[in-house]
Amino acid sequence: MRVGELSRRSGVSVASIKYYLREGLLPAGERTSPNQASYDDAHLRRLRMIRALIDVGGLSVVATRDVLAAVDDPGLPLFQALGRASGTTTAPAPEEEPDEAWEQAEQMLADHVAERGWQVTAENPAWHGAVGVLATYLRLGDADLARQLGLYMRTMEEVAEHEVAAVVDRGDRARTVEGVVVGTVLGDTLLAAVRRLAQQHCSLRLLGETPTRRQG
Amino acid sequence: MRVGELSRRSGVSVASIKYYLREGLLPAGERTSPNQASYDDAHLRRLRMIRALIDVGGLSVVATRDVLAAVDDPGLPLFQALGRASGTTTAPAPEEEPDEAWEQAEQMLADHVAERGWQVTAENPAWHGAVGVLATYLRLGDADLARQLGLYMRTMEEVAEHEVAAVVDRGDRARTVEGVVVGTVLGDTLLAAVRRLAQQHCSLRLLGETPTRRQG
DNA sequence: CTCGTTCGGACAGTGCCGCTATCCAATCAC
DNA sequence: GTGATTGGATAGCGGCACTGTCCGAACGAG
Numbered sequence: 001m002r003v004g005e006l007s008r009r010s011g012v013s014v015a016s017i018k019y020y021l022r023e024g025l026l027p028a029g030e031r032t033s034p035n036q037a038s039y040d041d042a043h044l045r046r047l048r049m050i051r052a053l054i055d056v057g058g059l060s061v062v063a064t065r066d067v068l069a070a071v072d073d074p075g076l077p078l079f080q081a082l083g084r085a086s087g088t089t090t091a092p093a094p095e096e097e098p099d100e101a102w103e104q105a106e107q108m109l110a111d112h113v114a115e116r117g118w119q120v121t122a123e124n125p126a127w128h129g130a131v132g133v134l135a136t137y138l139r140l141g142d143a144d145l146a147r148q149l150g151l152y153m154r155t156m157e158e159v160a161e162h163e164v165a166a167v168v169d170r171g172d173r174a175r176t177v178e179g180v181v182v183g184t185v186l187g188d189t190l191l192a193a194v195r196r197l198a199q200q201h202c203s204l205r206l207l208g209e210t211p212t213r214r215q216g
Numbered sequence: 217m218r219v220g221e222l223s224r225r226s227g228v229s230v231a232s233i234k235y236y237l238r239e240g241l242l243p244a245g246e247r248t249s250p251n252q253a254s255y256d257d258a259h260l261r262r263l264r265m266i267r268a269l270i271d272v273g274g275l276s277v278v279a280t281r282d283v284l285a286a287v288d289d290p291g292l293p294l295f296q297a298l299g300r301a302s303g304t305t306t307a308p309a310p311e312e313e314p315d316e317a318w319e320q321a322e323q324m325l326a327d328h329v330a331e332r333g334w335q336v337t338a339e340n341p342a343w344h345g346a347v348g349v350l351a352t353y354l355r356l357g358d359a360d361l362a363r364q365l366g367l368y369m370r371t372m373e374e375v376a377e378h379e380v381a382a383v384v385d386r387g388d389r390a391r392t393v394e395g396v397v398v399g400t401v402l403g404d405t406l407l408a409a410v411r412r413l414a415q416q417h418c419s420l421r422l423l424g425e426t427p428t429r430r431q432g
Numbered sequence: 433c434t435c436g437t438t439c440g441g442a443c444a445g446t447g448c449c450g451c452t453a454t455c456c457a458a459t460c461a462c
Numbered sequence: 463g464t465g466a467t468t469g470g471a472t473a474g475c476g477g478c479a480c481t482g483t484c485c486g487a488a489c490g491a492g
Contacts, residue, residue, distance in 0.1 A: 126412030196342030198376035
């Protein structure tokens with residue numbers, strides 16, 4: 001198919017498709033003549049993934065490009081591809097100088113990681129991200145919430161265990177990586193939404209407040 | 217204190233402080249003369265919250281304004297304030313027409329909610345958000361991951377239960393709401409980062425891949 | 433073969449967002 | 463008094479994600 005049909009079938013404007021081609025998110029179509037190309041179902045699929053990562057996952061165009069590059073790299077071990085998805089999802093280390101709160105946060109995370117026996121490397125950008133959030137909690141004087149860290153780690157370990165298990169024995173490596181990336185990025189969004197629903201349920205149950213529009 | 221000191225103590229430029237004042241994120245200082253005002257520790261604290269929500273939580277300036285308005289509204293029940301934080305955190309319903317995937321996703325979520333006995337209202341924007349993500353999974357042919365929904369709900373219920381419990385018996389209502397909002401918004405970021413670390417740990421453990429730079 | 437449509441490709445322009453810079457008269461600190 | 467700072471208004475900037483326009487080549491219905 002050519003770009004017009006690709007646009008019609010994906011719901012993405014031709015101009016945007018051209019933009020994604022320029023930015024390297026979408027591979028070029030197969031040349032049928034010096035200035036003519038044709039696209040296939042793989043392009044359509046890729047285009048749908050692009051929209052999902054951008055619209056639902058909230059990734060930027062560059063982050064999406066990097067994630068997709070990891071998907072495409074056949075030499076990249078699954079582990080690395082997953083890490084790549086992390087790196088681009090989590091904010092890129094904003095060069096924060098280590099103040100008191102930062103060091104306290106780092107210590108707190110290190111303690112919990114050691115306690116749970118997690119084998120994680122400090123090079124994982126998520127480490128930096130987690131420390132940053134914890135430090136922010138501490139600076140706001142909200143140590144209470146920083147104390148939920150243990151709970152978060154326990155529950156996320158359970159989640160990750162199922163997620164990784166669900167992924168190990170798929171046949172096609174490319175499809176597996178694709179699934180991991182989508183699951184990682186969209187999973188964040190889904191988890192956040194589900195957390196909101198759970199919070200509504202639990203606050204109703206524990207606080208006994210009824211969901212009336214407004215009191216008074 | 218006046219704006220210069222507020223800027224020095226918060227690390228936010230005077231220009232940005234003026235911007236936040238204009239946009240209604242930061243309440244005006246107390247007038248000491250027709251064109252002079254003074255700020256106190258509450259302003260400093262608020263300013264730190266603004267930066268946390270924007271930089272760490274990833275909220276937009278408008279979303280931050282709305283969240284803080286909910287914090288300030290003393291008539292708003294705690295439940296509502298929390299919901300308000302959800303609404304602005306989750307993407308604002310992008311007017312999606314209900315196709316087949318959408319209805320299937322909605323059914324799936326409704327079933328799980330019924331099964332767990334959650335009391336949640338469809339007016340909760342998180343409902344719409346969750347359905348949107350699930351529908352996206354289905355459209356991508358990634359039904360596997362949509363099947364993690366039960367797990368996500370179970371773990372998020374556990375998380376929410378602890379979070380709500382940790383919040384119920386604080387004295388000051390304003391501080392409580394503040395804590396809830398910060399915990400909700402920053403909690404998303406922290407949970408995502410912790411999930412990445414857990415994924416690294418579990419993929420190491422289950423896939424047996426070692427975190428080498430690259431194979432070959 | 434003709435002729436209107438569509439194509440790939442290049443590049444300029446647009447709208448929004450989160451600031452940032454400049455200017456002003458009034459006020460403050462010394 | 464005098465030089466810095468203030469509150470307030472307004473204009474401008476840089477980045478991002480497109481979007482619009484133009485071109486000459488190719489396609490495809492008649």
